[in-house]
Amino acid sequence: xxxxxxxxxxxxxxxxxxxxxxxxxxxxxxxxxxxxxxxxxxxxxxxxxxxxxxxxxxxxxxxxxxxxxxxxxxxxxxxxxxxxxxxxxxxxxxxxxxxxxxxxxxxxxxxxxxxxxxxxxxxxxxxxxxxxxxxxxxxxxxxxxxxxxxxxxxxxxxxxxxxxxxxxxxxxxxxxxxxxxxxxxxxxxxxxxxxxxxxxxxxxxxxxxxxxxxxxxxxxxxxxxxxxxxxxxxxxxxxxxxxxxxxxxxxxxxxxxxxxxxxxxxxxxxxxxxxxxxxxxxxxxxxxxxxxxxxxxxxxxxxxxxxxxxxxxxxxxxxxxxxxxxxxxxxxxxxxxxxxxxxxxxxxxxxxxxxxxxxxxxxxxxxxxxxxxxxxxxxxxxxxxxxxxxxxxxxxxxxxxxxxxxxxxxxxxxxxxxxxxxxxxxxxxxxxxxxxxx
Amino acid sequence: xxxxxxxxxxxxxxxxxxxxxxxxxxxxxxxxxxxxxxxxxxxxxxxxxxxxxxxxxxxxxxxxxxxxxxxxxxxxxxxxxxxxxxxxxxxxxxxxxxxxxxxxxxxxxxxxxxxxxxxxxxxxxxxxxxxxxxxxxxxxxxxxxxxxxxxxxxxxxxxxxxxxxxxxxxxxxxxxxxxxxxxxxxxxxxxxxxxxxxxxxxxxxxxxxxxxxxxxxxxxxxxxxxxxxxxxxxxxxxxxxxxxxxxxxxxxxxxxxxxxxxxxxxxxxxx
Ligand code: HEM
Numbered sequence: 001x002x003x004x005x006x007x008x009x010x011x012x013x014x015x016x017x018x019x020x021x022x023x024x025x026x027x028x029x030x031x032x033x034x035x036x037x038x039x040x041x042x043x044x045x046x047x048x049x050x051x052x053x054x055x056x057x058x059x060x061x062x063x064x065x066x067x068x069x070x071x072x073x074x075x076x077x078x079x080x081x082x083x084x085x086x087x088x089x090x091x092x093x094x095x096x097x098x099x100x101x102x103x104x105x106x107x108x109x110x111x112x113x114x115x116x117x118x119x120x121x122x123x124x125x126x127x128x129x130x131x132x133x134x135x136x137x138x139x140x141x142x143x144x145x146x147x148x149x150x151x152x153x154x155x156x157x158x159x160x161x162x163x164x165x166x167x168x169x170x171x172x173x174x175x176x177x178x179x180x181x182x183x184x185x186x187x188x189x190x191x192x193x194x195x196x197x198x199x200x201x202x203x204x205x206x207x208x209x210x211x212x213x214x215x216x217x218x219x220x221x222x223x224x225x226x227x228x229x230x231x232x233x234x235x236x237x238x239x240x241x242x243x244x245x246x247x248x249x250x251x252x253x254x255x256x257x258x259x260x261x262x263x264x265x266x267x268x269x270x271x272x273x274x275x276x277x278x279x280x281x282x283x284x285x286x287x288x289x290x291x292x293x294x295x296x297x298x299x300x301x302x303x304x305x306x307x308x309x310x311x312x313x314x315x316x317x318x319x320x321x322x323x324x325x326x327x328x329x330x331x332x333x334x335x336x337x338x339x340x341x342x343x344x345x346x347x348x349x350x351x352x353x354x355x356x357x358x359x360x361x362x363x364x365x366x367x368x369x370x371x372x373x374x375x376x377x378x379x380x381x382x383x384x385x386x387x388x389x390x391x392x393x394x395x396x397x398x399x400x401x402x403x404x405x406x407x408x409x410x411x412x413x414x415x416x417x418x419x420x421x422x423x424x425x426x427x428x429x430x431x432x433x434x435x436x437x438x
Numbered sequence: 439x440x441x442x443x444x445x446x447x448x449x450x451x452x453x454x455x456x457x458x459x460x461x462x463x464x465x466x467x468x469x470x471x472x473x474x475x476x477x478x479x480x481x482x483x484x485x486x487x488x489x490x491x492x493x494x495x496x497x498x499x500x501x502x503x504x505x506x507x508x509x510x511x512x513x514x515x516x517x518x519x520x521x522x523x524x525x526x527x528x529x530x531x532x533x534x535x536x537x538x539x540x541x542x543x544x545x546x547x548x549x550x551x552x553x554x555x556x557x558x559x560x561x562x563x564x565x566x567x568x569x570x571x572x573x574x575x576x577x578x579x580x581x582x583x584x585x586x587x588x589x590x591x592x593x594x595x596x597x598x599x600x601x602x603x604x605x606x607x608x609x610x611x612x613x614x615x616x617x618x619x620x621x622x623x624x625x626x627x628x629x630x631x632x633x634x635x636x637x638x639x640x641x642x643x644x645x646x647x648x649x650x651x652x653x654x655x656x657x658x659x660x661x662x663x664x665x666x667x668x669x670x671x672x673x674x675x676x677x678x679x680x681x682x683x684x685x686x687x688x689x690x691x692x693x694x695x696x697x698x699x700x701x702x703x704x705x706x707x708x709x
Contacts, residue, residue, distance in 0.1 A: 027668050034661040041654040041698075073649045178647065187644075221557045245560035246642050257644035367644040374646065381633040388629055392622035420612045421528075 020084075021091040029085045036081060040072030074182075086175055089168050096165065104161055107396055110153035112145045115400040119414035120423045122430040128152055128401050128409045134429045135413070137399050150403040155396065163391025170383025177377030185371035186254070191282045193264050193363045200368050205252060206232050210240075212364045214261070220319070227258050227364045243366070257367040263302035264363035265326060270354045282363045286331075289353060294333045297355055301327040304360065306341070314341055326357040397422070408435070439497030440555065446490035447511070451545055453483035454518070458538035465535055473531035477522070480534060484518050487545075491515060498555045503571040504562055510548035512571070513695070514541050516579025520620070524583055528616050532606045536586040566638035573630040578691055580624030581663075585688030587617040591681040614677050617684055618670060625663045632656055655694035662687040 019025055044055075047070060052061035068075030125131050132140050132154055140152035188201035197208040211228040226244040231251045241249035241256060248257040268278040269289060277290045286298035303316040306325035314327060324344055330337040342348055348355040395417045401409040411430055415422040460476035463469075491512060494502040502508045521537035524530065591613050607613065635653070640646035647653060666683040670676040 023668055023672065027665055027672075030661050030665050030668070034658050034665070037654050037658045037661070040649075041651045041658075045649065217557055219557065222560060223557070224560045224563075246564045246638075248641060248644065255644065257642075259643060369644045374640070377646070378633075378637075381629075381636070385626070385629055385633065388622075388626045392626060419615050420609065421615050 017091075021088060021095060023092075026085070026088050026092070029081060029088060032081050033085065036072065036078055040069065040078075043069050043072070045073070046071060082175060082179070086172060089172050093165055093168050093172070100161060100165055104158050107155050107158045107161065107398060110141075110143055110151065110400060112151065112400060112402075115153075115398055115414045116402075116412045118416075119398075119400070119412040120426050121410055121412045122427060122434050123404075123408070123410045124434045125401070125409040125411055125430060126435060127433060128411075131401065131409070131411060131430055131433050132399065134433065135397075135399055135411075135426070137397070140399070140401065145402060152401040152409075153399070155398045157394040157396045160390050160394035160396045163387050163389075163394070165387070166390055167384050167387025170380045170385075170387055172380070173383060174377050174380030177373045177375075177380055181371045181373035181377060184373065185369065187371075188368045189259065190366045190368060191262075191264075191285075191363055192366075193280055193282075193361055196280065200231070200254075203252075203254070203368075204234050205254070205368075206234065207256075207366065207368070208232070209364060209366070212261075212362065214362055225258050225261055225364065227366060229256060229366060231256070254368050254370045257369070258364065259367040260365045261362050262365070263304070264361055265299065265302060265357045266359040267297065267299065268356045268358065269297070272352050273354075276353070280359075292353075295350065295353070296331040298329040298331065299326065299357075300329055300339075302360060303327070303341075306343075308341075321360060324360050326360075328355075328357070439493050443490050443493040443497060444553075446486050446493060447549075450483055450487040450490055451542070451549065453479055453486060454538065454542050454545065457483055457534070458542055461531075461535040461538050464531070473534070476534060476538075477525060477531055480518065480522060480538065484515070484522060487511075487515050487518060494555075500558065501568045501571070503568070503575075504558060505551070505556065507548055507551035507553050509571065509575075509695075510544060510551060512575045513578050514545035514548060516575040516577075517541050517544065517582035518579075520576065520579035520583045520623070521586070524616065524620060528608070530608065530616070532590065533583070533586060536590060537583065540582055540586065561642045564638050564641065566634050566641065569634040570631055570638055573627045573634060577624045577627035577631055578695070580620045580627065581659075581684075581688050581691045584617050584620040584624060584684040587613065587620060588681040588684035588688075591617065591677070592685075595678065610677060614670070614680065617681065621663055621666055621684060621687070625660070625667070628656070628660055628663070632660065652694060652698045655690065655698050659687060659690040659694055662690050 043064065044051075047055075049061060049065055052064050052070065055061075056064070064070055068077070072078055128140075132138075132152070136156075137154040138156055140154040143151045143153055145151050186201065186203065188203070190198050190200055190207050192198050192207075192209045194209050194211050197206055199205070200207050208230040209227060210230055211226075213226045215223040215226065217223050224244050226242060228240070228242050230238055230240045231254075232238045233252055237252075239251040241251055243249045243256050243258045245258050248255050250256070262283050264280050264282040266278055267281050267287060269276045269287075271291070277287070279287050281287065281299040283299055283302050286296050289295040289297070301314075303314055303323075303325045305317040305320055305322040307315050307317050307323070309315050314325070317323075326342045327339075328342060328348065329339040330348075330350060337350065340348075342355075342357055344356075344358060346356075395415060397413065397415045397418070399414075400412045402412070403409055411426075413422065413426040415426075418425075457476050457479035460472055460479060464472035464476060491502055494508065503512055517537060518541045521533055521541070525533050525537075590607060591610070594607050594610065594613060597607075608616065632653075635656075636646040639648070639653075662683060666680055666687060669683060670680045
């Protein structure tokens with residue numbers, strides 16, 4: 001490679017790097033991200049191909065699947081945009097760090113030319129100390145300009161220079177904490193009615209639901225869902241807790257939430273009039289028939305106060321157990337054999353088998369979670385807040401006063417972010433103190 | 439208490455309406471004194487409005503920020519409050535000319551919602567919810583004001599400086615800065631809203647962010663205002679482009695608030 005070619009290539013790389021860390025690229029990424037989020041929210045997430053075909057038709061559905069729009073927030077392109085955003089933020093912050101440190105120092109030390117050249121000025125001030133106080137500035141330091149004239153200088157809110165930097169760092173941590181959490185968190189839902197013990201995913205923990213209570217108010221609305229639970233780790237250790245909505249508990253390093261509720265019922269199956277099996281099923285669960293595993297009874301839904309409305313199908317009039325009814329589907333070798341609503345005194349007969357539902361009762365869904373990166377994400381959130389407060393409400397201001405030959409002071413103010421608003425305030429504040437104006 | 443709320447609420451609407459009329463008369467007759475009266479009326483309206491919300495809170499025995507009616511009236515209150523602060527702070531009564539109809543529109547929307555006091559479902563009983571919704575009100579109020587400022591900015595570009603409007607509207611540069619102040623206030627509070635919402639969701643559902651449409655749209659809104667901030671820092675893009683983004687931002691706010699509930703599926707359906 002000739003030297004010339006190499007430098008062009010280096011220049012190209014340098015330019016690419018500059019672009020990737022630049023603000024226009026950041027703006028482009030942010031626009032893309034906003035569009036991506038807005039687009040994804042329009043499409044119901046996490047459905048099957050068939051669902052999308054039914055909803056949108058064959059062509060749109062296949063487009064949705066090809067572009068992973070069914071799971072947009074975990075798709076390769078969403079992750080790619082986020083990754084670029086992180087890199088962009090990271091390098092932007094790294095590059096700007098030295099400059100920021102030196103600017104912070106600069107603000108502290110007087111730079112007469114900078115302030116006098118760029119600032120607003122008011123002449124003829126007699127009482128400099130009063131003027132600094134009126135401008136809500138800290139106590140000034142004495143100094144001299146190049147021509148040996150006496151100066152007073154004060155600066156405030158230097159820390160505000162760090163606002164954007166802190167905010168960007170916060171965003172970075174937030175994205176990082178959230179993504180790492182997505183990849184590493186353990187998250188399980190355990191369903192059950194009191195008395196049942198079920199494993200918590202692959203954690204080795206067993207969760208027993210000791211009690212589940214729905215607290216009602218006088219008007220039958222729900223006040224609170226409360227579950228008493230016991231977790232055991234298989235090595236003989238047990239911990240107990242009471243959890244309710246908004247009041248999770250921690251056991252064995254995991255957090256247990258009272259997440260939601262639904263209906264469960266006992267399903268009984270007889271064969272030729274003889275008891276075969278029974279089980280408690282939550283809605284959405286199924287059982288295979290014991291000696292004919294290809295035959296499956298699925299418990300679709302439960303209606304505590306059943307009513308069949310013309311044109312709308314089965315409904316429940318209230319949450320009270322006035323007229324319970326069970327919606328089931330029977331599958332044989334994957335094919336639907338039948339689907340119907342069964343009342344408590346009715347029997348579903350499939351050849352030699354008879355199926356009944358009874359003992360409806362609420363079940364609880366307990367969410368069990370461990371995410372070591374949640375604190376990181378929240379720390380990021382706090383930093384974003386802090387950064388915004390710094391950037392918006394601690395705006396750096398510099399004020400310089402110079403003693404003139406006639407003994408009065410000329411005041412210069414510099415506030416890059418304040419623009420005409422700062423100019424107006426500055427002039428207004430000093431108007432009365434200036435005898436040039438009066 | 440709820441009786442008192444009804445009376446106060448109705449009077450609030452009447453006073454806001456009168457304030458709006460006065461603002462319009464001010465614009466057409468160009469009489470300075472009228473704008474002062476309009477501002478005073480609006481302050482009176484805000485006081486009554488605050489009274490109505492407080493009465494409802496006492497009557498319901500909880501923070502009155504949980505259903506569509508309560509949130510809509512609080513949203514109108516937020517815009518009314520923030521616009522008054524900006525009118526007084528920047529001596530800018532023309533802001534009221536544009537803000538008053540929007541306040542009226544939103545409080546009108548509130549008036550159409552059911553005013554029945556309902557007990558809260560368990561997930562809503564959290565002090566984080568209080569923070570979440572009250573910060574949202576200030577955020578939405580500020581964004582309402584930046585929307586109005588964005589519109590005024592774009593209109594200003596079409597007018598001569600010597601016209602009545604031209605004289606009563608600050609310079610381009612100043613208008614841009616005032617808009618920036620309102621977006622800044624809004625974005626700070628929106629960030630607070632999102633974070634407190636995340637903490638609440640973490641406690642109630644064990645998941646601080648689940649890409650529910652309402653969450654997603656609050657993020658879209660947040661990003662749009664972040665874009666606004668960065669555009670302002672690019673030479674040549676402050677001013678007009680920023681004003682356009684301030685307007686888009688508020689459209690996102692309204693969509694997050696109303697559109698998501700009615701058009702998209704999700705679990706924020708109660709508020
Ligand atoms: C891709 C990522 C981003 C990059 C590369 C980037 C870059 C920058 C740069 C170079 C500045 C100028 C700083 C200054 O003049 O002091 C800035 C300002 C700022 N950025 Fe970002 N930014 C990004 C994303 C964001 C996001 C998502 C937010 C969220 C709110 C944000 C908030 C801010 C704030 C508050 C300021 C200060 C603006 C002001 O004071 O008016 N940035 N950003």
